[in-house]
Amino acid sequence: MxxxxxxxxxxxxxxxxxxxxxxxxxxxxxxxxxxxxxxxxxxxxxxxxxxxxxxxxxxxxxxxxxxxxxLFFTKSVHRPKLLFTCRKDGKLFFFSSPPDENSSADSLVSFSSSCRVSRPINGLVCLERDVKKTNETVRVICNPSTGQCLNLPKPTTTWSGLRIHNFFVYEPIEKQFKLLLSCGIHEHLVLTLGTGELSWRVIEPSKPHCIHRLSNICINGVLYYPATDMSSTDDIIVCFDVSSEKFRFITAIQGFIQAGHDGVLINYNGKLASLVSKRSRIVDRRSKSIELWVLQDVENQECIKHTYVLPTWWQDIVGTGCYTFVGVTRSKEFMFSPWYQTVPFYVFYFNIEKQTIRRAAIRGMEALQGHTVLTFLDHVENVKPLSLCFS
Structure with missing residues (x-):
């Protein structure tokens, strides 16, 4: 250079x-x-x-x-890492590791209060922190790699006592980060970062819906998450266009919708997909096969279902562990990770083309043994000041 x-x-x-x-x-x-x-x-x-x-x-x-x-960000995109979060004694810890076999996790940052964390986008995450002294919920944008944080303004809502869901999203054309808040009933709130004075805006979806859990994925500027139609009580998949801030709904393909509710929504080659095993997002030694549901056409609501049979020696390699779907790697491997920090800590990769399974030992998190772990694929290291990320 x-x-x-x-x-x-x-x-x-x-x-x-x-x-x-x-x-x-x-x-x-x-x-x-x-x-x-x-x-x-x-x-x-x-x-x-x-x-x-x-x-x-x-x-x-x-x-x-x-x-x-x-330039640093561009290079990081081509060498993504795994990101781990783990809670212990009221603290949230971040670790990163290369997605290679038998690697060592680097400790990044920790926060002194219990938090809920979003899926990382371009190296950033959104934390939802409960402040006991004031009985308030504070939302913070954080860069786990540098420790930089940005406190977001408190939304003015009448949602007292209701569970609020946070969706941290990104629109790749305008390069805008946004935060979508929903109490799962009628109105939603949207905050666009990098617009000078930060202020929340109210939007109302055409179909009021109830959100059960935060299985969500943002693909090419569209956020997807499972919900239930409040008027019909039918399960649906919600599609939120980050740019136009308009809602659409997947309602016609019940097999795909059910897989989205029972499994884990993922990005599969730029398309919305779901991984599910025995109507669950969990795999263990009793699992026999994995279903991959891929949404081929959003407008016409067409999907394809693939079933992959696990090898007979699967139960020997996983032992008594319980694993959750993380996603699909760039080399088309299904990745599974434990729910809890174990020693040794293994993640598994199932190659759907070669029908092979490999495991990788991640060292460096032994002090958090027995505590819940969240694992994310394709974490990108970002050294930009937050002011540049949102400009």
Whole structure:
């Protein structure tokens, strides 16, 4: 990579500097070339890059430059990681790990109060934290890799006593992050980040619906989640267009809808899909097969069902563990992860084309043994200041 002088006008390109010591003797000091600084920083994990901001004002300025943060983000997209969250003693811990066999998880950040966490988007997550002193719920956008946080304004609602569902979403064309709140009855609230003064807007879906649980996925600017139609009590899949902020509903294909309610919604090659086993999102030694339901056409509500039989030795490799679906990797492997931190901690990959299963041991989280773990695929490290993420 070559960094031209006009791209970094604040940094000298000289590699050698001469100064006069107090006794009148010339001394030479060498600066690291900017090209080399860039290459060094691009090879570091995001947590280390964030620490490098404190090296000097020069380094802090360099790391905050938009051209550097964009380049780092682009490289991170091609080397995604696993992200783990785990709760213990009222704290929420974040870890990341490369998706390779027998890797070690890096501890990222932790929060001192119990939180609910969203699926990560472009390296960011939304935390919902209950503040006991004020009996309020605070929502925070957090970058687990750098520890940066942004407190969001409190919504003014009359939803007292109702369970509010949070959906952190992203619109890729306009590059906008939004937060959708729903109490599962009538009105919803939307907050667009990066619009100056943050304010909530009220939107009303054409079909009032009740949300049972937060199995959701955002694909190409559309949020999908399972719900029940309040007027007919039928199960449906809700489609929320992040750009237009309009709702649509999948109602006609009951097999796909049922799989979406019982299993886990995933992104399968850019299409909405669901993984389910025995009408459940759990797999264990008793599981015989896995169903993959893929929505082929949203407008015409057409889907395809694939059934994959697990090998006979599946029960021997998983033992007595209980695993949940995480998603499908870029190499078309189904990934399963334990509900709880175990020692050793294994994640499993089922290759649907080769009909093979491999497991990977993740070290570094042993202190959280016995506590609930959430696992996410394709986590991207992001060193952008939050102000640039939402600009």
């Amino acid at each position: 070559s960094v031209t002088e006009d791209r970094l006008p604040i940094i000298s390109r000289r590699s050698k500097r001469t100064k006069i010591s107090p006794n009148g003797v010339e001394e030479n000091s060498f600066q690291i070339p900017i090209d080399l600084v860039f290459e060094i920083l691009l090879r570091l994990p995001a947590k280390s890059v964030a620490a490098c901001r404190c090296v000097s004002k020069l380094w802090g300025s360099l790391i905050s430059r938009q051209d550097f943060t964009e």
